[in-house]
Amino acid sequence: MIEFNDVTYSYREEDHNALDHISLKFRRGEWTSVIGHNGSGKSTLVKLLMGVLEGYTGEIRIDGEVLTEENLQDIRRRFAIVFQNPDNQFVGATVEDDVAFGLENNGVERDEMVRKVEEALRAVNMLEFRTHEPSRLSGGQKQRVAIAGALAMEPDLLILDEATSMLDPQGRRDVLEILGQIHKDKMTTIIYITHDLAEIGVSDHAVVMKDGSVINEGTVDEIYHDTEALISSRLVLPFTIWMADRLLEGCYMLYDELVERL
Amino acid sequence: MLSKMLLGRYIPGTSLVHRIDPRAKIIAVLLFMIIVFFANHWTGYLLLILFVLSLTKLAGLSLIFLFNGLKLILLLIIFTFMMHLFFTKGGTVLVDAGWFTIETEGIIRGVYITIRLAMLILITTLLTLTTSPLSLTDAIERICRPLKALRVPVHEIAMMMSISLRFIPTLMDETEKIIKAQSARGSTFMTGSLRARLNALTPIFIPLFISAFKRAEEMAVAMEVRGYHGEKGRTSYRVLDWQFKDTAVIIMMVLFGIVLFMIRQ
Ligand SMILES: Nc1ncnc2c1ncn2[C@@H]1O[C@H](COP(=O)(O)OP(=O)(O)O)[C@@H](O)[C@H]1O
Ligand SMILES: [Mg+2]
Numbered sequence: 001m002i003e004f005n006d007v008t009y010s011y012r013e014e015d016h017n018a019l020d021h022i023s024l025k026f027r028r029g030e031w032t033s034v035i036g037h038n039g040s041g042k043s044t045l046v047k048l049l050m051g052v053l054e055g056y057t058g059e060i061r062i063d064g065e066v067l068t069e070e071n072l073q074d075i076r077r078r079f080a081i082v083f084q085n086p087d088n089q090f091v092g093a094t095v096e097d098d099v100a101f102g103l104e105n106n107g108v109e110r111d112e113m114v115r116k117v118e119e120a121l122r123a124v125n126m127l128e129f130r131t132h133e134p135s136r137l138s139g140g141q142k143q144r145v146a147i148a149g150a151l152a153m154e155p156d157l158l159i160l161d162e163a164t165s166m167l168d169p170q171g172r173r174d175v176l177e178i179l180g181q182i183h184k185d186k187m188t189t190i191i192y193i194t195h196d197l198a199e200i201g202v203s204d205h206a207v208v209m210k211d212g213s214v215i216n217e218g219t220v221d222e223i224y225h226d227t228e229a230l231i232s233s234r235l236v237l238p239f240t241i242w243m244a245d246r247l248l249e250g251c252y253m254l255y256d257e258l259v260e261r262l
Numbered sequence: 263m264l265s266k267m268l269l270g271r272y273i274p275g276t277s278l279v280h281r282i283d284p285r286a287k288i289i290a291v292l293l294f295m296i297i298v299f300f301a302n303h304w305t306g307y308l309l310l311i312l313f314v315l316s317l318t319k320l321a322g323l324s325l326i327f328l329f330n331g332l333k334l335i336l337l338l339i340i341f342t343f344m345m346h347l348f349f350t351k352g353g354t355v356l357v358d359a360g361w362f363t364i365e366t367e368g369i370i371r372g373v374y375i376t377i378r379l380a381m382l383i384l385i386t387t388l389l390t391l392t393t394s395p396l397s398l399t400d401a402i403e404r405i406c407r408p409l410k411a412l413r414v415p416v417h418e419i420a421m422m423m424s425i426s427l428r429f430i431p432t433l434m435d436e437t438e439k440i441i442k443a444q445s446a447r448g449s450t451f452m453t454g455s456l457r458a459r460l461n462a463l464t465p466i467f468i469p470l471f472i473s474a475f476k477r478a479e480e481m482a483v484a485m486e487v488r489g490y491h492g493e494k495g496r497t498s499y500r501v502l503d504w505q506f507k508d509t510a511v512i513i514m515m516v517l518f519g520i521v522l523f524m525i526r527q
Contacts, residue, residue, distance in 0.1 A: 080488075085480060088476075088477045088480035089480065089481065093396040094396070097500065101485075103497075105490045107496060110497060134428065135431035
């Protein structure tokens with residue numbers, strides 16, 4: 001379980017808080033979605049958790065233990081993250097090299113590495129591309145490689161920071177399907193960050209962020225029903241929710257009236 | 263034009279030359295660079311040519327293909343030849359036009375130097391054509407490992423090289439996109455005076471630099487969270503496997519050098 005207790009952070013060159021007194025819980029084995037508009041502080045949240053940014057107030061606890069400089073390397077070994085831009089996180093020269101990168105950093109023996117790389121690539125259906133260079137892959141394929149790189153580390157927690165936002169619909173579907181499979185098979189805890197409300201359907205729990213604060217939290221149903229919070233979150237609402245909200249205002253209306261409202 | 267350029271390109275293949283350990287290839291090429299200077303007589307030069315030609319054949323590459331890809335370099339070679347033709351004196355005078363003379367020594371020297379230069383260029387091109395940039399980086403890292411004792415950051419340099427290589431296609435794509443975007447806005451860097459063209463390049467390079475820095479920053483974060491903390495305690499997924507044939511390549515090269523040295527006059 002991961003706990004943020006009253007965490008506040010601001011970038012040095014900014015005058016407002018990127019995160020403003022955030023308190024949050026991510027439960028083990030659950031798929032938690034974090035939704036919020038651009039600049040609402042979602043990436044900052046994970047960067048604090050992964051120890052990329054320092055100098056925040058409040059505390060972050062992992063399984064009850066406060067996150068510190070000392071246990072950071074250990075945390076990084078247990079948590080894996082996939083970022084938004086498929087190109088800027090592809091470190092290796094080929095698919096298999098990239099999947100092996102994290103294992104190499106952790107000094108895993110070569111025989112074991114070969115086995116783990118193969119297993120991870122199979123899990124994301126990329127085994128046949130193992131010797132390909134990134135320039136020959138689609139965005140969706142690169143993100144699947146990034147997920148394989150994360151899986152090879154056998155993480156307790158998998159974080160996806162808008163990992164599908166630069167993909168075409170097909171690539172997005174593939175990635176979501178693979179994640180669902182991993183979540184089901186390995187009970188991996190997932191933090192799924194997105195600005196697309198349509199993508200939170202599968203999650204056990206969802207958090208809505210706005211301007212560095214959490215404005216709503218609950219099951220997907222609860223989130224979808226609290227239209228007021230959704231509208232104030234400045235997110236693009238799925239058409240159905242927007243429609244339902246409009247329709248609820250009056251109990252019935254004439255056809256012309258409906259057209260006019262839409 | 264550029265797509266035909268062979269300098270620094272890699273052509274995947276399975277020939278014997280392709281399969282030789284990249285370290286052996288690099289060492290062999292370095293040896294060849296010394297051996298070239300042993301030749302001082304036409305038999306020596308002939309042997310050099312035969313040697314490089316048979317290597318080309320062995321690598322499954324055609325001479326015409328190499329020739330087409332190295333046209334630009336050819337200019338350099340011709341230039342060197344001309345220099346010798348006009349400025350090296352000695353032997354009998356063949357042409358005397360008053361303000362310049364061509365003498366036999368000039369022709370002979372010119373031909374010899376040209377052969378040396380051409381063979382050096384051909385063999386290094388063979389090296390890069392038959393070895394992937396990745397293997398080359400790997401090999402250079404292993405060969406330079408002893409330099410670590412002198413505090414040369416060998417691992418870091420190799421890591422930088424391999425990431426740069428990996429980003430070249432990405433940045434090429436990006437440059438193309440920016441050029442298209444700026445053209446669509448009416449930027450014209452294909453026409454006009456040199457100055458106007460250079461000015462038109464600014465709106466291409468600035469976005470390119472900004473994006474390159476952003477990429478570098480994101481890449482650094484991605485590497486950090488994946489546990490990268492330098493070379494200490496790191497294992498390697500890719501292994502180089504030195505076999506008997508690789509030792510044989512080095513021995514052959516040394517023998518070739520000895521032969522060339524023996525027939526010196
Ligand atoms: N490297 C940075 N330097 C300065 N300000 C930043 C930096 N990264 C993000 N911010 C600011 O912090 C706030 C939250 O950003 P971020 O966490 O990236 O949001 P999100 O991921 O939800 O889009 C924004 O106001 C943004 O302008
Ligand atoms: Mg973000």
